[in-house]
Amino acid sequence: MTGAQIAARAATQRSVFPRARTGSRVADAVFRAAMYGAIAVGFLALAVLLYEVAHDGAGRLTWDFLTRFPSKVLPETSGIQSAIVGTLYLMALTAVFVVPLGVATAIYLEEYADRDRWYNRLVEVNIQNLAAVPSVVYGILGLAFIVRGPLGMGRVLLAGGITLGLLVLPVVIIVSREAIRAVPPSVREGALALGATQWQTIWKQVLPGSVAGIATGVILALSRAIGETAPLLLIGAAASPRFNPSGLFDSFTALPIQIFVWTQDPDRSFVSAAAGAILVLMLILLLMNSVAIFLRNRYEQKW
Amino acid sequence: MGASLHYTRTRRARGEHAIRIALLAAAAVSVVTTVLIVLSLVRETITFFGEVPIGDFLFGTKWTPTFAGDQQSFGVIPLITGTLYLSAIALAVAVPLGLLAAIYLSEYAPPRVRRMVKPVLELLAGVPTIVFGYFALTFFTPDVLREALGLDVRQFNALSAGIILGLLVLPTIASVAEDAMSAVPASLREGAFGLGASKLQVSLRIVFPAALSGIVAALILGASRAVGETVIILIAGGQVARLGIDPLQGYQSMAAYIAAQARGDIPTGSIEYGTIFAVGLTLFALTLTLNAISIRLVRRFRQVYE
Numbered sequence: 001m002t003g004a005q006i007a008a009r010a011a012t013q014r015s016v017f018p019r020a021r022t023g024s025r026v027a028d029a030v031f032r033a034a035m036y037g038a039i040a041v042g043f044l045a046l047a048v049l050l051y052e053v054a055h056d057g058a059g060r061l062t063w064d065f066l067t068r069f070p071s072k073v074l075p076e077t078s079g080i081q082s083a084i085v086g087t088l089y090l091m092a093l094t095a096v097f098v099v100p101l102g103v104a105t106a107i108y109l110e111e112y113a114d115r116d117r118w119y120n121r122l123v124e125v126n127i128q129n130l131a132a133v134p135s136v137v138y139g140i141l142g143l144a145f146i147v148r149g150p151l152g153m154g155r156v157l158l159a160g161g162i163t164l165g166l167l168v169l170p171v172v173i174i175v176s177r178e179a180i181r182a183v184p185p186s187v188r189e190g191a192l193a194l195g196a197t198q199w200q201t202i203w204k205q206v207l208p209g210s211v212a213g214i215a216t217g218v219i220l221a222l223s224r225a226i227g228e229t230a231p232l233l234l235i236g237a238a239a240s241p242r243f244n245p246s247g248l249f250d251s252f253t254a255l256p257i258q259i260f261v262w263t264q265d266p267d268r269s270f271v272s273a274a275a276g277a278i279l280v281l282m283l284i285l286l287l288m289n290s291v292a293i294f295l296r297n298r299y300e301q302k303w
Numbered sequence: 304m305g306a307s308l309h310y311t312r313t314r315r316a317r318g319e320h321a322i323r324i325a326l327l328a329a330a331a332v333s334v335v336t337t338v339l340i341v342l343s344l345v346r347e348t349i350t351f352f353g354e355v356p357i358g359d360f361l362f363g364t365k366w367t368p369t370f371a372g373d374q375q376s377f378g379v380i381p382l383i384t385g386t387l388y389l390s391a392i393a394l395a396v397a398v399p400l401g402l403l404a405a406i407y408l409s410e411y412a413p414p415r416v417r418r419m420v421k422p423v424l425e426l427l428a429g430v431p432t433i434v435f436g437y438f439a440l441t442f443f444t445p446d447v448l449r450e451a452l453g454l455d456v457r458q459f460n461a462l463s464a465g466i467i468l469g470l471l472v473l474p475t476i477a478s479v480a481e482d483a484m485s486a487v488p489a490s491l492r493e494g495a496f497g498l499g500a501s502k503l504q505v506s507l508r509i510v511f512p513a514a515l516s517g518i519v520a521a522l523i524l525g526a527s528r529a530v531g532e533t534v535i536i537l538i539a540g541g542q543v544a545r546l547g548i549d550p551l552q553g554y555q556s557m558a559a560y561i562a563a564q565a566r567g568d569i570p571t572g573s574i575e576y577g578t579i580f581a582v583g584l585t586l587f588a589l590t591l592t593l594n595a596i597s598i599r600l601v602r603r604f605r606q607v608y609e
Contacts, residue, residue, distance in 0.1 A: 028503045035411060038403035039420060042477075045470045046427045052442045053434065104329030112323055113330075123330050125598075126337050132524075132594035133587065134531025136558045137340060139565070140583045144343035148571050166336050173333065197315055199322045220429075227431030230533035230558065234565040256433045256534075263437055263538055271441055278434050285429065 053282070057275025065276055070240035070258060075269040078240075080277050083258035085244040086157070086237070087226050087284070090254055093161025094168065094225045099218055101165075102172030103207075106214075109173070110180040111202055131170035138167045139234030147235055155236035158248040163231050168221040175217025179210035212299035219292040223285045229256040255281040344584040351577030360581060366544035366555075368564075368578045377578065379585060381544040385554035386586075389536055390529035392465025392550065393472050397525055400469075401476030402518070408477070409484035410506045421478075428474035436538030439467040444539060457541070459553035464540030468529055476525040483517025484510050516600045523597040527590050533558040557586040 068079025105123075113120040142163035146153055153159045183206050191201040207214075237257040245252040255277055262274035352360070355377045363378015370376070404424070408417055444463040448454045456462060487510050495509045511518070533556075541553015542563050555563075561579050569576045 024501060024503070028501060031503050031507075032411070035403045035407035038400040039407060041400055042404065042424055042427055042470075042473060046423065046430075048442075049430065049434070049438050052438060056441065101329050101332055104326050105333060108323075108326035108330045112326060123334060126334050128598055129591060129594055130333055130337060132527055132531075132590055132597075133340065134533070134558055134590055136531065136533045136561050137344075137583055137587050137590075140561065140579060141336075141340045141343055143565060144347065144580070145339055149343070169333060169336070197319050199319055223429065227429075227433070229431070229433045230537075230562050233533075233562045236565075236568075256431060259433050259437065260534070260538070263433075263440060274437060275441075278437060281431060282434065285431070289429065 050282075053275050053278050055275075056272055057277075057279045060272055060276030061279060065273075066280070069242040070253075070261075070273075071242075072240050075267065075273055078262075078270070078273050080255065080258055080273075080280060082241050082244050083253050083255045083277060084280065086252040086254040086257075087281070089157055089245060089252065090160055090164060091222050091226050093158065093248075094164045095218065095222055097162060097165035098169050098172050098221065102169055102218070102221075103176050103214060105169075105173045106176035106180055107202060107207075110177050111198070111206065127170050127173055131174065134230075135167055135228055136230040136234065138163055139231035141166070142231055142235045153249065155238070155251055156249045157245045157252040160232055160235055160237065160252060160254070161248075163235055164225040164228060167228065167231060168225045171221040171224065172218055175221070176210075176214045179213025179217065180206060182213060183209040212295050215299075216292045216296045219288050219295070223288045223292075226254070227256060227281065227285065229260055232257050233260070255284075340587070344580050344587060347577055347580035348584045350572070351574065351581045354574055354577070355581075364546060366560075368575055377581075379557075379582065381546045382555060382557045382560055382582060383585070384546055384548075385544060386530055386556040386558070386589075388548055388554060389461055389465045389468060389540060389556055390526060392461060393468035393529040394522070394526060396466050396469025397472040397476050397529075398522060401473045401521070401525065402480055404473070404477040405480035405484060405518075405521075406506050406511070408481045410502070410510060424474045424477055427470070428478075430471075432471060432532060432534045433538075435467050435471055436535045439463045439535060439539035443467055454551060456551045457553050459539060459541030460551055461540060461548075461554050462550040464536050464538075464553075465550070467539065468532055468535050471532065471535065472525040472529050475528055476521045479521035479524055480514070480518045483514040483521065486517070487513045516603050520597040520600040523593050523600070527593040527597070530556075530593070531558055531586065531590050532556075533562045537562050557582050557589075561586070 064077075065079050066084065067081050068077060069081055070083070071078040105127075109120070109123065113123070115121065142159055145151060146159045146162055147155055151159075187205050187209060188201050191205045192198070196204065232254055238251045238253045239261045240258065241251065241253050259274050259277045259281070262270040262277065360377050360379050362380065363376060364380045365376035365378045366381045367374055367376045404420075408420060412420065440458075440463075443466065444456060444458065444460065448456045448460070448463055454462070491509050491513060492505050495505045500509070536556045536559040540556065540559060542555055542559070543553055544555040544560065545552065547554075561582055564575060564579055569579075
């Protein structure tokens with residue numbers, strides 16, 4: 001039934017809307033209460049979650065905790081240096097991998113692709129589907145193709161970076177496309193009319209006009225990447241290493257993995273260490289999101 | 304002069320062409336990714352089915368791949384029912400709450416409130432799943448379910464993992480459903496108001512049905528997220544594949560099994576290694592189907608109004 005049909009039916013059948021009775025006013029109030037309740041549950045869940053984590057972990061936020069290496073036996077002197085360093089490395093690697101690839105794909109789809117060609121439609125449908133593939137499946141790809149199998153890198157930092165890059169690639173493509181699409185056609189037409197080539201138009205006009213939107217999207221995609229646990233578990237991130245990765249081909253860990261390891265530890269005194277690591281992870285995410293919001297507000301182009 | 308102009312043009316044209324090819328190559332990476340995912344899943348799964356009959360896998364009701372000898376069994380049914388059961392609990396929480404939130408944001412909320420509520424929901428959506436898992440295990444199970452509600456739950460149980468999974472899915476459902484309802488043209492609402500309908504009637508009988516395909520797409524998207532979520536269930540839902548629907552017991556999902564199994568250092572080519580891929584392929588097929596349905600619904604819904 002289309003909207004027009006609904007409207008037509010509403011217009012022809014008087015009985016659709018009986019006169020407001022007191023009962024309906026009660027229904028209205030009940031419904032309002034239910035809606036406020038639903039919103040309140042979301043707010044409350046977030047508030048309690050933040051409170052619990054802060055309550056469990058705030059005591060651990062010391063310089064020692066940030067700079068020491070994790071210990072498998074001593075919760076009190078455990079730290080998260082290798083996890084923080086690993087997460088920062090992963091973030092950088094993912095960015096290096098995903099930004100050129102994602103933005104190039106977005107430019108291709110928005111500026112070059114002819115929608116009538118089957119291969120262009122294939123790329124579009126494929127990206128939509130990839131965005132819905134569970135992260136653990138990307139982990140399987142990383143395990144079978146990058147860590148073992150054809151690439152055979154082993155359980156190294158680079159394998160983690162590539163896997164997370166592939167995981168967030170669809171997100172970066174989708175947000176970059178939106179940012180590029182927001183640049184009005186008149187900008188392109190003006191540049192082309194002045195004799196610029198298509199690429200010059202894109203490089204000098206379209207990309208500068210959409211860079212704020214792209215940067216915002218990339219930051220959000222990266223914040224999703226560094227919060228991921230499942231793919232890194234499959235790839236085989238190290239549990240509580242007492243060293244930082246020395247290069248792309250060294251073993252590594254990351255904050256989510258360290259949190260997972262501590263949550264699983266039968267010695268419950270590691271729980272506060274897990275909460276401390278969660279706080280650090282959430283602070284990093286908060287910082288990234290603030291930067292994204294700042295970029296959006298400060299540099300977003302209004303056409 | 305004319306010659307040099309000509310020269311510049313062809314060089315330019317060649318450069319433009321090269322750029323186009325390079326961009327197309329970048330776009331091809333995402334297709335290659337899909338191909339590689341399918342290839343790696345299928346290849347190992349075929350090897351796996353060389354050792355375990357496909358019928359035993361699909362219809363067997365006992366999942367004990369790590370047991371020895373006679374006790375070893377590869378029936379995937381418990382993992383599938385576990386996945387569906389945990390997702391069902393999550394959706395039982397997330398669907399009513401998410402839809403109510405969506406109706407509120409789309410139909411009732413003043414713009415000022417909307418601008419405040421939406422970022423909070425986005426914040427909830429941005430919390431890493433490991434944090435939800437921690438929350439379920441260290442707070443929701445012991446403090447809420449056991450102490451406050453007096454339920455006799457196991458340390459790892461479906462109720463806690465499912466409800467917290469629901470919180471994870473809630474923002475997804477709320478935001479996609481809200482987009483669908485906001486896209487319903489104002490003229491429909493105005494027409495109904497003109498006929499004397501109340502706000503509630505307009506919301507539930509005009510906007511909701513008009514946006515139905517988009518709303519269903521939101522629900523399917525939420526279901527697909529719940530089905531594919533790994534860490535919450537791995538941490539709080541239990542690691543024993545079991546048939547049944549007792550919310551106080553722990554169950555394992557497909558995704559959680561994959562992560563739990565891959566953590567061990569299983570040798571490539573072993574039968575346990577094969578299970579990761581067979582289960583992974585099953586999960587991949589399930590989420591792909593859900594996503595295909597949702598894309599189709601969203602497309603249909605867009606065609607109506609644009």
